[in-house]
Amino acid sequence: MDFDFEIILAIAFLVTLIAWVYDRVIYAPKRKEALSQLPSSAVEAMNKEAKERLGGAPKWLLEVKSYFVIIAVIFGVRSFLVEPFQIPSGSMLPTLEIGDFILVNKLDYGVRLPVLNTELIPTTQPERGDVVVFKYPKQPSVNYIKRLIGLPGDVISYHNKTLMINGKIISDEFLADLMVSKNPSGEPVKVFKEDLLGVQHEIYESYRRSPLDGDWIVPEGHYFVMGDNRDNSADSRAWGFVPAANLKGRAFYVWLHWNEFFSLPNFKNNGLIE
Missing domain, CATH: 2.10.109.10 (Umud Fragment, subunit A)
Incomplete structure (x- = not known):
């Protein structure tokens, strides 16, 4: 069966972009507020994943948006420069x-x-x-x-x-x-x-x-x-x-x-x- 990888990559780019924007708009402010209420020593001891979960973002959303940067780079290079x-x-x-x-x-x-x-x-x-x-x-x-x-x-x-x-x-x-x-x-x-x-x-x-x-x-x-x-x-x-x-x-x-x-x-x- 034939499939168009360009379309699949474009869909992946849009899905991860939406997840990234949604997280930035909805959960990033909550994350920032939660971190501000913690002692600095506790914040320094937390890893990146723990900090992101503070805002209450679903795990699936954080997983999807984590691929945004790499997919955006691949999509941009493949679409406009070299394929x-x-x-x-x-x-x-x-x-x-x-x-x-x-x-x-x-x-x-x-x-x-x-x-x-x-x-x-x-x-x-x-x-x-x-x-x-x-x-x-x-x-x-x-x-x-x-x-x-x-x-x-x-x-x-x-x-x-x-x-x-x-x-x-x-x-x-x-x-x-x-x-x-x-x-x-x-x-x-x-x-x-x-x-x-x-x-x-x-x-x-x-x-x-x-x-x-x-x-x-x-x-x-x-x-x-x-x-x-x-x-x-x-x-x-x-x-x-x-x-x-x-x-x-x-x-x-x-x-x-x-x-x-x-x-x-x-x-x-x-x-x-x-």
């Missing part, structure tokens, strides 16, 4: 492997209201070649990661494994044959270095015919994305364009790799995402 993700599939191979833990810059595409993702303060615009995290248009509770290929107004063509943008063929340089690839299926692939109008990165192409050929015109307020694992990626060729409002941020760093629960995490892929 962590784990790569669940091989659609971005060879750039990102299954099990890579990445960091996403939340400021690059505007300061956005948590959960609603409404832009509050514009910053920079997405650029061709960015590796972007976004809410999947057909199921917004699910996050996808792909490479941004087409900007609003671009004409995109993809036929016989040849990518064209606005009539210009995107060049690629053959690097290697991988008879045993990192694809979940182990499918043999060819590795190319693609020059996406100035942004160079590696891609996989399989030996079989691509089922996702076509031509597209990117509408205003939308973007066209593709996986670097070109023949093993469900992307804009299959389900359409990404609305600007669905963008969450730009993936910029791999900080950990942990493929399986019973394996040891490692740092073999650490580095900036190209």
Whole structure:
């Protein structure tokens, strides 16, 4: 079952905030008055929990409000600065492997209201070649990661494994044959270095015919994305364009790799995402 961790975190923030405010308004004055009536020696001997109970606040309320600061920090950093993700599939191979833990810059595409993702303060615009995290248009509770290929107004063509943008063929340089690839299926692939109008990165192409050929015109307020694992990626060729409002941020760093629960995490892929 899919769940939106962002919504869960927002609810936790609101619940702990309400508990913190309620305690400050209702019980903090009573606590202060009770402490003022005790000898200073007795006050010094009391621990923090004992002092908080003096105001008559229920134990559950004190427990809930005690998490407010830590949840507020996590919620603020995750919502407005940097958000962590784990790569669940091989659609971005060879750039990102299954099990890579990445960091996403939340400021690059505007300061956005948590959960609603409404832009509050514009910053920079997405650029061709960015590796972007976004809410999947057909199921917004699910996050996808792909490479941004087409900007609003671009004409995109993809036929016989040849990518064209606005009539210009995107060049690629053959690097290697991988008879045993990192694809979940182990499918043999060819590795190319693609020059996406100035942004160079590696891609996989399989030996079989691509089922996702076509031509597209990117509408205003939308973007066209593709996986670097070109023949093993469900992307804009299959389900359409990404609305600007669905963008969450730009993936910029791999900080950990942990493929399986019973394996040891490692740092073999650490580095900036190209």
